[in-house]
Amino acid sequence: MTVITVNSPKGRLSAQQRRTPAETLTDAVLVPEVGQFAPAARVGFQVHFTEREPDAMAIGGRLLANTGPGERRVHRGEGKGDPHSARRLSRVRPTGRQRR
Numbered sequence: 441m442t443v444i445t446v447n448s449p450k451g452r453l454s455a456q457q458r459r460t461p462a463e464t465l466t467d468a469v470l471v472p473e474v475g476q477f478a479p480a481a482r483v484g485f486q487v488h489f490t491e492r493e494p495d496a497m498a499i500g501g502r503l504l505a506n507t508g509p510g511e512r513r514v515h516r517g518e519g520k521g522d523p524h525s526a527r528r529l530s531r532v533r534p535t536g537r538q539r540r
Contacts, residue, residue: 442469443486449504450491462487 444465446458466485467477474481494505 441484441486442473443488444469445488445490447490447492447497449494449497452491453489458489462489 446461446465465487466482470481470485471477473485495503497504499507
């Protein structure tokens with residue numbers, strides 16, 4: 441069974457906002473794991489949404505409780521090579537929209 445964990449600040453995502461990434465993330469790992477798109481195989485994948493208080497999450501060594509919404513960064517994937525130095529980050533605007 442494959443488990444995908446999504447961490448977010450408490451209250452950031454509504455149930456409606458979790459529906460799309462739950463399905464998208466499941467399908468994104470389903471094909472590489474199963475070898476083909478097979479909707480019946482979805483039951484073997486879980487997406488866990490974990491909400492944390494801002495003082496229980498840190499990005500770049502800074503607690504989210506100590507940063508403003510315009511300063512927060514969201515991990516958008518890893519590049520090739522060293523995953524610690526090749527990560528692509530984008531700023532999160534206070535409205536929640538991201539820019540690249």
